[in-house]
Amino acid sequence: MPEVTLIEGIRQAMDEELARDENVFIVGEDVGPRGGVFRATEGLYEKYGGERVLDSPLAELSIVGVGIGAALYGLRPICEIQFADFIHPAFNQIVNEAARMCYRSNGEWQVPMVIRAPYGGGIGGGLYHSQSVEAFFAHVPGLKVVIPSNPYDAKGLLKSAIRDPNPVIYFEPKKGYRLIKGEIPEDEEVLVPIGAANVSRPGTDLTVIAYGMMHYYTLQAAQAAESKGIDVEVIDLRTITPIDKKTILASVQKTGKVLIVYEDNLTGGFGAEISAILAEDAFTYLDAPIRRLAGPDVPAAPYSHPLQNWFMLDPKKISDAIQELAEF
Amino acid sequence: MPEVTLIEGIRQAMDEELARDENVFIVGEDVGPRGGVFRATEGLYEKYGGERVLDSPLAELSIVGVGIGAALYGLRPICEIQFADFIHPAFNQIVNEAARMCYRSNGEWQVPMVIRAPYGGGIGGGLYHSQSVEAFFAHVPGLKVVIPSNPYDAKGLLKSAIRDPNPVIYFEPKKGYRLIKGEIPEDEEVLVPIGAANVSRPGTDLTVIAYGMMHYYTLQAAQAAESKGIDVEVIDLRTITPIDKKTILASVQKTGKVLIVYEDNLTGGFGAEISAILAEDAFTYLDAPIRRLAGPDVPAAPYSHPLQNWFMLDPKKISDAIQELAEF
Amino acid sequence: MVDVEETQTILSNKTMLEMYWTMLLSRKLDERAWIIHRQGKIAFHISGIGHEAAQVGAAFAMERGVDWLVPYYRDLAMLLAFGLTPKEFVLGLLGKKGEPSSGARQMPSHWSLRRANVVSHSSPVATQTPHASGIGLAIKMRGDRAVVLTSIGEGSTSQGEWYEGVNWAAIHQLPVIFLVENNEYAISVPQPKQMAVSSVAQKAKGLGLEGISVNGLDVLETYQSVKRAVDKARSGGGPTVIEVCVSRMTPHSSDDDDRSYRSKEEIEAMKAQDPLDMYRAHLMQEGVLNQAAEDELQTRAKAAVEEAIQFAEQAPFPDIEDASFPVFVEDIQNA
Amino acid sequence: MVDVEETQTILSNKTMLEMYWTMLLSRKLDERAWIIHRQGKIAFHISGIGHEAAQVGAAFAMERGVDWLVPYYRDLAMLLAFGLTPKEFVLGLLGKKGEPSSGARQMPSHWSLRRANVVSHSSPVATQTPHASGIGLAIKMRGDRAVVLTSIGEGSTSQGEWYEGVNWAAIHQLPVIFLVENNEYAISVPQPKQMAVSSVAQKAKGLGLEGISVNGLDVLETYQSVKRAVDKARSGGGPTVIEVCVSRMTPHSSDDDDRSYRSKEEIEAMKAQDPLDMYRAHLMQEGVLNQAAEDELQTRAKAAVEEAIQFAEQAPFPDIEDASFPVFVEDIQNA
Numbered sequence A, B: 001m002p003e004v005t006l007i008e009g010i011r012q013a014m015d016e017e018l019a020r021d022e023n024v025f026i027v028g029e030d031v032g033p034r035g036g037v038f039r040a041t042e043g044l045y046e047k048y049g050g051e052r053v054l055d056s057p058l059a060e061l062s063i064v065g066v067g068i069g070a071a072l073y074g075l076r077p078i079c080e081i082q083f084a085d086f087i088h089p090a091f092n093q094i095v096n097e098a099a100r101m102c103y104r105s106n107g108e109w110q111v112p113m114v115i116r117a118p119y120g121g122g123i124g125g126g127l128y129h130s131q132s133v134e135a136f137f138a139h140v141p142g143l144k145v146v147i148p149s150n151p152y153d154a155k156g157l158l159k160s161a162i163r164d165p166n167p168v169i170y171f172e173p174k175k176g177y178r179l180i181k182g183e184i185p186e187d188e189e190v191l192v193p194i195g196a197a198n199v200s201r202p203g204t205d206l207t208v209i210a211y212g213m214m215h216y217y218t219l220q221a222a223q224a225a226e227s228k229g230i231d232v233e234v235i236d237l238r239t240i241t242p243i244d245k246k247t248i249l250a251s252v253q254k255t256g257k258v259l260i261v262y263e264d265n266l267t268g269g270f271g272a273e274i275s276a277i278l279a280e281d282a283f284t285y286l287d288a289p290i291r292r293l294a295g296p297d298v299p300a301a302p303y304s305h306p307l308q309n310w311f312m313l314d315p316k317k318i319s320d321a322i323q324e325l326a327e328f
Numbered sequence C, D: 001m002v003d004v005e006e007t008q009t010i011l012s013n014k015t016m017l018e019m020y021w022t023m024l025l026s027r028k029l030d031e032r033a034w035i036i037h038r039q040g041k042i043a044f045h046i047s048g049i050g051h052e053a054a055q056v057g058a059a060f061a062m063e064r065g066v067d068w069l070v071p072y073y074r075d076l077a078m079l080l081a082f083g084l085t086p087k088e089f090v091l092g093l094l095g096k097k098g099e100p101s102s103g104a105r106q107m108p109s110h111w112s113l114r115r116a117n118v119v120s121h122s123s124p125v126a127t128q129t130p131h132a133s134g135i136g137l138a139i140k141m142r143g144d145r146a147v148v149l150t151s152i153g154e155g156s157t158s159q160g161e162w163y164e165g166v167n168w169a170a171i172h173q174l175p176v177i178f179l180v181e182n183n184e185y186a187i188s189v190p191q192p193k194q195m196a197v198s199s200v201a202q203k204a205k206g207l208g209l210e211g212i213s214v215n216g217l218d219v220l221e222t223y224q225s226v227k228r229a230v231d232k233a234r235s236g237g238g239p240t241v242i243e244v245c246v247s248r249m250t251p252h253s254s255d256d257d258d259r260s261y262r263s264k265e266e267i268e269a270m271k272a273q274d275p276l277d278m279y280r281a282h283l284m285q286e287g288v289l290n291q292a293a294e295d296e297l298q299t300r301a302k303a304a305v306e307e308a309i310q311f312a313e314q315a316p317f318p319d320i321e322d323a324s325f326p327v328f329v330e331d332i333q334n335a
């Protein structure tokens, strides 16, 4: 099996789904001849033409709003938002329109659409090319929020998202686009179900729950902890909402200790919801306070390198937190 | 002391601050001759003129964006968003601009501004005149989020918000606009500090944390619980962020049990953050799982009366949850 | 009343009477809604009185069953023209089971009618504009012959959503009609506080598409103008912004009181130009309608309204068990 | 090179040379930024090469010290005209301590310079437009004599934020200049995919304010046009949209490679119309500049760039302890 990058998994998913279903099309800024600023859509314009790989005006709310309209008519748009930081102009269309359409029409109208956006820091992007914004959308009934952490899942989850009849927000850990590599079989259809977490590393001493780039770092931290005799179980959420309660509860029931790692700002981040679920449903199994390790409460990672490093989590910070919790 | 309604407290605060500081002005839809669709600005246009009580175009992002510009120049805008449900078009301006201005300019530029918006259900407003949206903004570093539950606090917090040098989001429980009454002294300046919760009812058996309309209902539920021999301590958060950790930790340390009540959708609501704080910092004091009672995960309260009642919390549902937790 | 040009479509008497009937029925339902609101039977009503000619003129210019509609809350007459029944409308007013737009989840007059290609819209104004362009884009991509019309108030064209939506249609020459029902107010805010142009049609100039302004109190003039734009769109000629100048003869909604921001005289002047009265007079003058026929239509309308009210009042509320779904499409399939 | 009308302001030779110097310095700094990026010393650069004439023409038309500027990322030459020093610019490139725009929190070229009334802007395009109108509103409310200019790229005028911001200025006749630096591309997307109008100036028509289009490769033409608009705004005549047609002579940024979406010939053609070369030729032809003076300016510019680079390379990074504030204003006071 060939080893490919995470972004290649994303590109493959779009390529295959464009080929499979003529209703699928891509719309966004620079997705056409440019192939996307990160090259996620590279070659697709040449292969499928400008109608199905459509350069939009520089206007996010209408990328999503026009996508919703096309979805209502029966197409399956993949809307690319160039950076997650630029999804905010489309907030109204996503929250008030895409998410509520099915419920508000009592099921008569549906919005099968994917909104893709690269998120997260560590690439020198400063306050506006580094944001993690999943918590906003995980709070909105009617949306599914997916974040892959490796090429296989990236491909399999994106293909599932494109086929899903609901609006799915798909956030891509841009720092891992080329950094994270993995195998993807060429001879089988890769599909990963939305809504299922993955126990990516079984262990007994404590549970670490993470997703996206932080999951990648967590695996490294768990490795480091092993050398200190701590046996860490790692869960990759993969889908943020609907969250896979069963898997996280089963793990915490077993280990009794949990660390939740997310890159977003601490306060009100999605880790708060994970913690609240466990504090209610796993309370009697807990042997220690529920620990959250997250970004500080400043507006995203600053540009200057030392400041960015201060903001960002890394395997070292995670393994320190693991050790501290293990010692509780 | 005269008894006034909650909305009258809000009106008084704006009236006094307009009189006190010539930099203060109000901008929003229908705030002028119409006096606001809920009448919060009634009489102010006549008193202060159309420049200081300014009818805006029907365009929320520019109500906020123009407000930001005016604040940068040294004015102190009070931006009215007609319903919290319509704040989403302004999300980008609030999150990417107002909240980040101070940090991103290393303190050189400041945005002293208040954004007021009526929120919450129970008035037959359906999916788009009933939303609770505080969790979105409580997640954003650089914003303060305030929600009053009675006329005195409404006045005192709004006056503090207008004088605050930072952007403050001020959500008003519209269901309580005329329903909630209380005394406001006429002969003293009413100022309530931002960032301080209020133990509105001392008790020993368990703690209920709430804010806004749900705090009003919680006081009634606590009363009902008393008749069943349960002594409830009630905390009115008043400020959502920055949250008053000291007050909530002290209470839970004392009672060992906590119920968090919020009207917003359960998943990812601000109650999740409260729970996560307690699960980390008060873990060793807890005698029971942390309970959350919140709105169901559907897109806001439906219109039809029975469906709306199904969605909304009320004193009965809260006292049932209190009893269940007391019995744990 | 309209200056008939060569290019104009000649309407049969039957069609002209159908248009009249739709306007009349809308007016009677609307008036009755105000009454039952005053009686405390409903919590909310938002009115289309004064907009009927514009809406019916526009609806009849479309090929209903083929074309798509993305409406806004004032479009009762438009919806009736598209096949909403009086009973369905009153079910919505009362929040009763079987209300077709939303299963009574949304407030009254938040339309949706899948069977007639009428798309669900929400309360936040102007969100529907990009949807219409998206539908237009899909129509063009599929090579279908449908046209989509979306309506909105003039105040709501201040939203960036409107601008962005129209921009898409202009760039890609999509088969979309942007109908702006200009009643000069957004709740209390008059047009000069919304825009510096004197007509919404001028806004089209800034976006590179055709913009026209029409007397929306004149159903036949509206019909001809919209028909021309629909024909143009269908034949690949691209989108049009059509401003229809109308009167909001009532307060903004049952929650509003317009006395604080406009004069009695203004309202009286509007009533003197009531689009329903004017059309009736025209039809009578042209011999298409006579008093006997008029009396019969009035009776029929009254009966239809009465029947709808009775029906809806007796209808049950939605089942509480239904309130929790369908948040996701799979909730429908599982239901 | 400009057709001088009666109404035009006559510029002194000194001012014309100052304008040239600012353009030259900007060009030299910008070219050097590309070089140190290729050397791996900086992570990012976004260039203003090809925009200098438009920016300097506009800046010199303003009363610096009184007027306000809400710029965007391409405005290096504009910022230099407003008093940003070469050292400050390079500190920003390197993310070093003392960088005045953001304390190195923002990416390079995300300007702010409080001492010169230059407002902080962010990366999301068009968010600055309503800010400028808000500043204009405040100026008008206070009765001050300042004018505010905000700049933006043509692609970014597709955003609803731009439309809404300009609309406010038009309605309230605010003293705002909306300068659109039209280089025909938004990263890779050419103008016809952004708008159906052939000039951004036309967009003004839809909003009811004056819109003009200017050759932004000509610094003096730009100066005269912006000066007229500034004078108009200052005297209560309201806002203007000014499109300055310029060339983006480089890729969008150091992250971009423009070969996938435009031809070599296109780039060659731009170079033949280099605004710096053209202005130099004009000044020489008019006898304002001679070769000796030119050589000296070149030497001075080179030295200034060299000094700035050296200074910034030796400057320390910001202290990590500073990273956590000021999220709120009270963090500054407590610091």
Ligand SMILES: Cc1ncc(C[n+]2csc(CCOP(=O)(O)OP(=O)(O)O)c2C)c(N)n1
Residues within 6 Å of the ligand: B029, B058, B060, B082, B086, B089, C074, C123, C124, C125, C152, C153, C154, C155, C156, C157, C181, C183, C185, C186, C187, C248, C252
């Ligand atoms: C985004 C948003 N902001 C505010 C409102 C509240 N609101 C409802 S209708 C309305 C006025 C609309 O005026 P106009 O567009 O002229 O339409 P009309 O009602 O006059 O037909 C307002 C402000 C809303 N529904 N949506």
Ligand SMILES: Cc1ncc(C[n+]2csc(CCOP(=O)(O)OP(=O)(O)O)c2C)c(N)n1
Residues within 6 Å of the ligand: A029, A058, A060, A082, A086, A089, D074, D123, D124, D125, D152, D153, D154, D155, D156, D157, D181, D183, D185, D186, D187, D248, D252
């Ligand atoms: C809201 C938003 N969306 C996307 C981007 C990414 N982006 C940065 S610059 C740019 C192109 C801007 O083009 P234009 O407005 O023409 O200005 P130019 O760079 O050509 O001067 C894009 C798409 C952004 N910064 N903000």
Ligand SMILES: [Mg+2]
Residues within 6 Å of the ligand: C153, C154, C155, C181, C182, C183, C184, C185, C186, C187
């Ligand atoms: Mg109107």
Ligand SMILES: [Mg+2]
Residues within 6 Å of the ligand: D153, D154, D155, D181, D182, D183, D184, D185, D186, D187
């Ligand atoms: Mg450009």
